[in-house]
Amino acid sequence: MSRPHASCSPPPWRLPAPSPALLRYLAAVLTVPAWLVLGKEAPASSTAPPLEYIDTSFENASPLWYEPAPDGSIRVHLLYDHERASPNRAAGHIHFRLHAPPGTRLTLEFKNLDNVWNGRPGSVAPELQAVVVSEDGLHWQPQLTESLPGNRVRLGVTMPGPQLYVARVEPYRLSDFDRLLTRCRTHPLVHVTRIGDSLQGRPLELLRVGRPEAPGRVFLRARAHPWEAGGNWVIEGLLDRLLEDSPEARRFLARYVVYTLPLANPDGVARGLTRFNLAGRDLNRDWDRPADPKLAPENAALEAWLEGMRAIGQAPHLALDLHNDGGGRLHLSRPPILTLDRHLARMATFETLLRQHTWFTEGSTGGSYRNAGTLGDGWLERFGIDAAVLELHCHWIAGVAEHPTAPHWRAFGAGLAQVFYDYFERVTP
Numbered sequence: 001m002s003r004p005h006a007s008c009s010p011p012p013w014r015l016p017a018p019s020p021a022l023l024r025y026l027a028a029v030l031t032v033p034a035w036l037v038l039g040k041e042a043p044a045s046s047t048a049p050p051l052e053y054i055d056t057s058f059e060n061a062s063p064l065w066y067e068p069a070p071d072g073s074i075r076v077h078l079l080y081d082h083e084r085a086s087p088n089r090a091a092g093h094i095h096f097r098l099h100a101p102p103g104t105r106l107t108l109e110f111k112n113l114d115n116v117w118n119g120r121p122g123s124v125a126p127e128l129q130a131v132v133v134s135e136d137g138l139h140w141q142p143q144l145t146e147s148l149p150g151n152r153v154r155l156g157v158t159m160p161g162p163q164l165y166v167a168r169v170e171p172y173r174l175s176d177f178d179r180l181l182t183r184c185r186t187h188p189l190v191h192v193t194r195i196g197d198s199l200q201g202r203p204l205e206l207l208r209v210g211r212p213e214a215p216g217r218v219f220l221r222a223r224a225h226p227w228e229a230g231g232n233w234v235i236e237g238l239l240d241r242l243l244e245d246s247p248e249a250r251r252f253l254a255r256y257v258v259y260t261l262p263l264a265n266p267d268g269v270a271r272g273l274t275r276f277n278l279a280g281r282d283l284n285r286d287w288d289r290p291a292d293p294k295l296a297p298e299n300a301a302l303e304a305w306l307e308g309m310r311a312i313g314q315a316p317h318l319a320l321d322l323h324n325d326g327g328g329r330l331h332l333s334r335p336p337i338l339t340l341d342r343h344l345a346r347m348a349t350f351e352t353l354l355r356q357h358t359w360f361t362e363g364s365t366g367g368s369y370r371n372a373g374t375l376g377d378g379w380l381e382r383f384g385i386d387a388a389v390l391e392l393h394c395h396w397i398a399g400v401a402e403h404p405t406a407p408h409w410r411a412f413g414a415g416l417a418q419v420f421y422d423y424f425e426r427v428t429p
C-alpha cells in the first residue's frame with residue numbers, strides 16, 4: 001500500500017488561516033485587488049465585454065477612446081476639438097466600426113457630450129436621439145438611442161455580422177465627393193475651380209453648374225462644421241436633378257446658375273472633427289470681417305472668390321450655408337442694415353417655396369434671434385447678398401415623420417431645384 005500523496009494531508013508547517021483583516025492589509029500593501037487575495041469572485045467590472053475592437057482607422061472616423069464600464073457597457077469617450085482663444089469645444093461627430101462576434105449584444109454609452117458653444121455650456125445629448133448603423137458603410141439604417149438622466153446617451157446594438165459601422169448622421173466622406181466630381185466634372189454644364197487649399201493642403205473645389213449668364217445666381221456651401229454631412233447629400237440631390245437630361249432641368253438652368261463649395265472644411269471631414277478647422281477656427285464665424293488667410297485659409301479662399309465675382313458683377317443673389325442641428329430651422333440673418341425688411345420679405349418667399357416643394361416644415365428663427373458672424377449674417381451685412389444658414393434636422397424629419405438618411409436629403413436637394421426656379425420668378429435679381 002502506497003503512502004497517501006503528500007498533498008492529501010496538511011503539511012506540518014502550514015500556518016493558521018489568516019484573518020480577512022490581515023488579507024485586506026496584505027492586499028493594500030501589495031497593491032493588488034482584495035478579491036484576488038481573499039479568493040472571492042472577481043467583480044463584474046473585470047469581466048471584459050465581448051467587444052473585440054472599435055476601429056477608427058478610416059477617413060472621417062471620429063477620434064475616441066473607450067473602456068469597459070462596471071455594468072458591462074462600453075464607454076465611448078469622444079474627443080473634443082477646441083476653438084482657438086476661446087472656451088468653446090465640440091464633440092458630437094460619431095463614426096466608427098465595431099468589431100465583435102455576430103449575434104453579440106453591445107451597449108455603448110457616449111461620453112464627452114458636454115460641449116461649450118458661444119461661450120456657454122451646451123450638451124449634445126438632447127440632439128443625440130438616433131444614430132445610423134451599417135454593415136458595409138454604404139447602406140445605412142436609423143437606430144434609436146436611449147436618453148438617461150444626467151445628459152447620458154446609450155446605444156444598444158446586436159451585431160448582424162463581424163463588423164458594424166455606427167455614425168451620427170449618414171457619412172459623406174472625401175471619397176464620396178471625389179465620386180461626385182468624377183461623375184459630373186466632364187458634363188458640359190459643370191465647371192470645377194480650385195479656389196484655394198485648406199490648412200493641410202487639401203483642394204477647395206468650387207463647382208459651377210449651369211451658365212454664368214443665367215439671370216439668377218445661387219451659392220451653396222456645406223461642411224463648414226465637419227460632422228454635419230446632411231448638406232452634402234442635399235447638394236448631390238440638387239446637382240443630380242439639374243444635370244438630368246430633361247426639359248425641367250433645362251428650364252431650371254435657363255433661369256439660374258448654381259455655385260457650390262460642398263466641402264468647406266475638408267481637413268475636418270477627413271480627420272473626423274466635429275466643428276472647427278485644424279487651427280481651431282469656426283468657419284461659420286467671423287464673416288463680419290475679412291477672413292484670416294493664415295488661420296482660416298478655407299474662408300479666405302472663398303472670400304477671394306466672392307470678391308472676384310463681385311468685381312465682374314456676378315456675385316450670388318442668394319446664398320445658403322447648409323448645416324445640421326436638432327432644430328432644423330432656417331436661420332434668418334438680421335444684421336443692422338437699412339434693407340433688412342426687403343431681405344426678410346425675400347426670405348419669407350423662400351421659406352414658403354421650401355414648404356411647397358420639399359419636406360421642410362420646421363420654420364425659421366424669430367425676430368430676437370441674431371447669430372452675428374455666420375456666413376448668412378456676414379454676407380448680407382458686408383456684401384448685400386440674401387444669405388442664410390439652413391439647418392437640417394439631424395435625427396427627425398417632421399414633414400415625412402421619419403429619421404433622415406441620405407435619400408431624404410437627396411430628395412430635399414432635388415426639391416430645391418424647383419424652389420430656386422420659383423424664387424427667381426418671384427424675386428427679381
Ligand SMILES: [Zn+2]
Nearest residue numbers: 225228323324
Ligand atoms: Zn453647423
